[in-house]
Structures are given as structure tokens and as C-alpha cells.
Amino acid sequence: MRAPVTEPAPSPDQAASMELARAVGRSARRRLGRSLSIREVDAGSCNGCELEIHGLNNAYYDIERFGLRFVASPRHADVLLVTGPVTKNMRQALERTYSATPSPKWVVAVGDCALNGGCFATSYAVIGGVGEVLPVDLYVPGCPPEPSVILRGLLALLEKS
Amino acid sequence: MSSSLTGILREGNRIDAQRPWQRVIVKPKTWNQAAAQLVEGTTILLGLWADTDAVHMALLNEEPVDIAVITIECVDGRFPSVGRHHPAAIRFERAIRDIYGLEAEGSLDQRPWLDHGHWRVKQPLGKRVEVLSPAPPYHFLQAEGESLHQIPVGPVHAGIIEPGHFRFTANGETVVRLEQRLGFVHKGIESLMVGADLARAAQLASRTSGDSTVAYAIAFAHAVEAAFDLKVPARATWLRALMAELERLANHFGDFGAICNDASFSLLHVQCGMLRERILRVASSNFGHRLMMDRIIPGGVSTDLSRDGLMQVKSLLAELTSRLPRLVELYDNTASLQDRMVTTGILQPELARKFGAGGYIGRASGRSFDARRAIRYAPYDELRFDIPVLNEGDVNARVWIRIREIEQSLAIIDQIITMLPHGPIAVSVGAPKGASEGIAMVEGFRGDILVWVRFDNSGRLTRCHLRDPSWFQWPLLEAVVEGNIVADFPLCNKSFNCSYSGHDL
Ligand code: SF4
Numbered sequence A: 001m002r003a004p005v006t007e008p009a010p011s012p013d014q015a016a017s018m019e020l021a022r023a024v025g026r027s028a029r030r031r032l033g034r035s036l037s038i039r040e041v042d043a044g045s046c047n048g049c050e051l052e053i054h055g056l057n058n059a060y061y062d063i064e065r066f067g068l069r070f071v072a073s074p075r076h077a078d079v080l081l082v083t084g085p086v087t088k089n090m091r092q093a094l095e096r097t098y099s100a101t102p103s104p105k106w107v108v109a110v111g112d113c114a115l116n117g118g119c120f121a122t123s124y125a126v127i128g129g130v131g132e133v134l135p136v137d138l139y140v141p142g143c144p145p146e147p148s149v150i151l152r153g154l155l156a157l158l159e160k161s
Numbered sequence B: 001m002s003s004s005l006t007g008i009l010r011e012g013n014r015i016d017a018q019r020p021w022q023r024v025i026v027k028p029k030t031w032n033q034a035a036a037q038l039v040e041g042t043t044i045l046l047g048l049w050a051d052t053d054a055v056h057m058a059l060l061n062e063e064p065v066d067i068a069v070i071t072i073e074c075v076d077g078r079f080p081s082v083g084r085h086h087p088a089a090i091r092f093e094r095a096i097r098d099i100y101g102l103e104a105e106g107s108l109d110q111r112p113w114l115d116h117g118h119w120r121v122k123q124p125l126g127k128r129v130e131v132l133s134p135a136p137p138y139h140f141l142q143a144e145g146e147s148l149h150q151i152p153v154g155p156v157h158a159g160i161i162e163p164g165h166f167r168f169t170a171n172g173e174t175v176v177r178l179e180q181r182l183g184f185v186h187k188g189i190e191s192l193m194v195g196a197d198l199a200r201a202a203q204l205a206s207r208t209s210g211d212s213t214v215a216y217a218i219a220f221a222h223a224v225e226a227a228f229d230l231k232v233p234a235r236a237t238w239l240r241a242l243m244a245e246l247e248r249l250a251n252h253f254g255d256f257g258a259i260c261n262d263a264s265f266s267l268l269h270v271q272c273g274m275l276r277e278r279i280l281r282v283a284s285s286n287f288g289h290r291l292m293m294d295r296i297i298p299g300g301v302s303t304d305l306s307r308d309g310l311m312q313v314k315s316l317l318a319e320l321t322s323r324l325p326r327l328v329e330l331y332d333n334t335a336s337l338q339d340r341m342v343t344t345g346i347l348q349p350e351l352a353r354k355f356g357a358g359g360y361i362g363r364a365s366g367r368s369f370d371a372r373r374a375i376r377y378a379p380y381d382e383l384r385f386d387i388p389v390l391n392e393g394d395v396n397a398r399v400w401i402r403i404r405e406i407e408q409s410l411a412i413i414d415q416i417i418t419m420l421p422h423g424p425i426a427v428s429v430g431a432p433k434g435a436s437e438g439i440a441m442v443e444g445f446r447g448d449i450l451v452w453v454r455f456d457n458s459g460r461l462t463r464c465h466l467r468d469p470s471w472f473q474w475p476l477l478e479a480v481v482e483g484n485i486v487a488d489f490p491l492c493n494k495s496f497n498c499s500y501s502g503h504d505l
Helices: A011-031 A048-055 A093-099 A111-114 A148-161 B004-010 B026-041 B089-102 B191-192 B198-205 B210-228 B234-261 B265-285 B308-330 B336-342 B349-354 B359-363 B395-419 B471-483 B487-496 B500-504
Strands: A036-042 A067-072 A077-081 A106-110 A126-128 A136-141 B013-015 B023-026 B044-051 B054-061 B066-073 B078-080 B102-106 B148-153 B165-171 B174-181 B436-445 B448-455 B459-469
Touching: A036 A093, A036 B471, A048 A077, A048 A148, A048 B054, A048 B210, A067 B023, A077 A093, A077 A111, A077 A148, A077 B210, A106 A111, A111 B349, A136 A148, B004 B023, B004 B026, B004 B054, B004 B066, B026 B054, B026 B066, B026 B078, B026 B089, B044 B089, B044 B448, B044 B459, B054 B448, B066 B436, B089 B102, B089 B471, B165 B487, B174 B471, B174 B487, B191 B198, B191 B459, B198 B210, B198 B459, B210 B234, B210 B436, B210 B448, B210 B459, B234 B265, B234 B308, B234 B395, B234 B487, B265 B308, B308 B395, B336 B395, B336 B487, B349 B471, B359 B395, B359 B471, B471 B487
Parallel strands: A036 A067, A036 A077, A077 A106, A106 A136, B023 B066, B078 B102
Antiparallel strands: B013 B023, B044 B054, B054 B066, B148 B165, B165 B174, B436 B448, B448 B459
């Protein structure tokens, strides 16, 4: 138990994520030097999306090896990763988080709820998708999207921007 | 021993539509009697929720286990406050007022709870009133004394977690008061339930708190099956239990690691994170979804487990079983971890009991309640397992309960692998026979989840109430933090790991 033993991922996703790893590495470097800082904001999620975003940090996905890293403050972030249908009670906090993020900045909306409010869309308490409140650069659909899909999304963002 | 609910039930008018536990309509006098029993501690509050012009209260007699719902019809939109006598009811009453507009008469806390003034409507499920003017500012409770300062935290927190606001009042490093303000992720789930068809309602119930999606789906299914008087095939109940235990394992491993991470011990976080990922991958390849969302439906389950899948679960079990002891040893023998965990954030057993705290929070503070044991819903009536209990009530005890529960879940899954019966995995739900109500309680990883449903004559879902265990746990976190240093709050909080979404609904 001296050192963490990062097992090779047994799932068939491994080849894909290695390929992603190389691609993210290249474009992240091109765009932002060596790193991309991500601030996660739950704007009303059921917390399922958070579980999978957390997964990005585990040894299987190890997001930091790509130079992608989660930061504690929007003031340190390049990307806001937003989940959930935006609830009316969270709107102001989300807007404030966005304005606290320095430009250039990107918004990635993670999950079906963040796309259009998902199954909560018609509620009195919900505004809808993240796009109703912030300019969204990329949507990562899924309920919740798997970590490899979120990673793929971050790559797509890098290619696009 | 007789149940202290017997007397209360005798006083009320029985509603035949409800299954499996009785519901009676009571007069204010009996309602107040029930509140007095909660204060005495002879019964435990399981839930308090509203309906059109009525309020329901679910009660538990622990020994022997007996559950009942009492209902009071509101006159002029009022009912006698329970929270005035029994603090565990206060937030429920504030929520009832926000959503239904029913007033708890005599309540000592008149502040809104879930309604932050942004909905443009008041009492969305009661007599709706359009509001255009902004809400008045929220008043936090005061703490008075020399050298006190306040630290506001949230709703957006530093980590990848759900939003909520914590208002600390501290004297130097020491917290003298924590006040929570929740409701930020209120999605109006109960309003979306009204008139929803079963598939959509099950989908919503499964998304009340994503980390407990399996437990919620089972609880919702149980409630519907009780209302429809439906018997589910044996294989379905065993597969449900398999998914429930996988969910418990995944969450307990996640928490075990995350708590250690909050004490800056990332090695265990990494190790536990890998095991959690292994569990989710086995879930994904066998049930088609990493969190097993939407795999449990009223009437049974939607995905069967193949022979090959069974083998995969078996090898997962072997892997987890072989890895756990070294992680536990590492936890127990790391002085810096012990220094942070032991005697931090103590929840007194008396308070845990008063609030009916469930899950690892209750069980780390001497309260042994576990719905799997208390109600013995299938297949737990045929499974052998222990309910670990400790009395220390500190962060360390909450970690140990999780460790012991991991061991128990592994033992349960082992039994499921050998005893899994063959046969169909679902029955068709059909149409209900007239107006009906169902109530169910299921043990999620965090504690007991209560679900109550009501269908009208035509089989339309008219009301669904989902009560997360966090309702009774969040207020206790306020008590636990008092006297600890601010820097230990993340540890206390993580060791509780209450759900925001499950609570905010
Ligand atoms: S997309 Fe699914 S998992 Fe994510 S917040 Fe919405 S319901 Fe939850």
C-alpha cells in the first residue's frame, strides 16, 4: 500500500480515452499553454451528474494528466461546467459565478437537464436549460453522461474554441 | 409489548384505501397527543407532509415496529404545529407553508424555507397566488456575544458538490452557531408528480437524489405496488436488492475516500475511488447504466442479469473483499487521520434518537434503526446480515459504520449470488381497483426513504410525497458543528453527506 496502484482500465473505453488523452493534450497546450481550469457549478441537479464529474478525478480517468483541473473558485477558472436544470432559486448564484469568471471563458452544460431542463423542465421552480441563463459553448448530453463522454466533450470544446 | 400508536389509531377514522400501514383521520386533540408522544420519545417522526387542505404525519413505534399515518383536516388552512413541541418537525412545517400555504398554528419559526421568493407564485400546490414583487430579505438567526464574526459560505461551494448556504458564527476558530439555508435546488418534483403517468413518475422519483436513484426507485415501486395490491416476482425483488447493495457499496466507498480526502489523506481517496469505479462499471455492463437509473419499475425490474453478469458480480465481490482489509488497516493506523476523525463532530445519541436520524448518522450514535431489518421487505426477510451500531457519534464512528456496512453489503451480495431465484422479472401493473394509496419505506445508503402515493378512481396519480432521510439529518449537522473549529466543518459535513436535492425536492 506504499503507492497508489493505478490499474489499467479494464473497460473497452480505454483505447478511446487514450486517444482522447493525446488529443486533449495537444489542443489544450495550443490553446491555453498547459492547463485548463474548470469550475463546477450545480445549478439544480439531482446530484447524479456530480457523481460522474467526480469520476473524472479517479485513477481510471485521471483528468489532471491532461492538464485539466478542477478549481475551487470561479476566479481561477477558464471553464464553467454547469449541471442541472437551472432552478429559479439558483439563477442569481449561477449568474454571479459566471461574472466572477475572468474572460476568456467557456460554459459547458453537462447532462440532459442542463440541455433543456430535462424531466424537470415544466416545473414552476425551474427556468430550463443552462442556455436560458448563460451563453453555452457546448452541451454534453446524458443522464448522467459518463465520465468518458464528459472528457470527450471537453475535447470538443478545445477543438471548437 | 404493545405499540404506542394503538391508542392514537383507535381515536381516528380509518381510511381503507391505504396500504400496507394504516392511515386515520384524527381530531386536533389526538394530533396534539401524537405530538406529545414525539416529545416523550415513545414514537419517532417519519414524515410530515401536506395535501389539499390536510396534513399527514407518519409515525413509527420502534419496538415492536409499527408504522401509521395520521391526518388532520385543516380548518381555514391551519393545523396545530408539531414543530412547536418537537423541533424535528419545524422545517417540514416551513416547507408545507411554502408549497401548500397551510399554516402551522403556534409555530415558532415563520420564515420561509424552500421558497426564496423567485418562483413568481406562492403556494404552488395550494391556492396559487401570483407574486411579482421581490421577496423581503431572509433573516438569519442571531448570535450575540463578544468577538463574534460571521462567515457566509455558499450556495456555490468550493468542491464538486450541491449548492446550499451555510452561515457560520465563529469566535476565533470555534464555531458557535451554524445555520443552514437550503432550497436552492428545489425543482418542484412533487408538483410534477401530479397527474404524471407511472413511467414518468418513476423517472422523477429516481431523480430525487441521483446518488440514491436505486433506493428511490424501489421505494416508489413499493408504494405503487402497495396501492395496486400487486405481488412482484421473486427474482425481481432479489435483483432490486442486488442493485440496492451495489448502490450502497459505491456510495460508501465514495464517502470513505472522500472523508479521508477532506483530512488531506488522498491515498485512501484514490484507492476507494478506484473501487467505486469498478462497481459502477460492473453495474453499467450488466444493468446498462452506471448508477442503475430507471432499472427498477413498478411491477419489477426492467433488466435481467445474465449468467455472465452473475459471474462478473462474483469477481467484483472477490476483488472488493480482498482489497477492503488493507484500506481499513491503513485508515485505522494512520495517526494523522485518527487525529482529525476521533472526537470530531460528535452527535449525541439522545439527539439522534429525538430526530429519528437514520442511516450511518443514526447508527454511529446508537440508533440501530434500518428499514431493511425493521420492515423486512423482500428479500431481506430471507437474508442474513447485521446492523452495525456505535455510540461514539463522531466522524470516526460514521466512517466505521460505513466500513462495517460495506462488509455487510458484501455478505448480502454473496447470498444473493447463490440464492437468486429464477423466473420472470416483472408483472404488468394494470389498472388500480378504485381510489388507492400506498406507502413504503426503503433503506437507501443514507438512511430510510419514505414514499407515499395516492391514486384517484381513474388511476391517476394525484399526490406523491418523497421524504429523504436528510430532512432529519441536516438539522443535526448544525448541532454537531457547534464547538468544533471551522476547519473541521468539511469533515463533519462529509461524514454526514446529506442530500441537497433529496431535501430540496
Ligand atoms: S441529467 Fe440526469 S443525472 Fe444529471 S441532473 Fe439531470 S436527472 Fe440528474
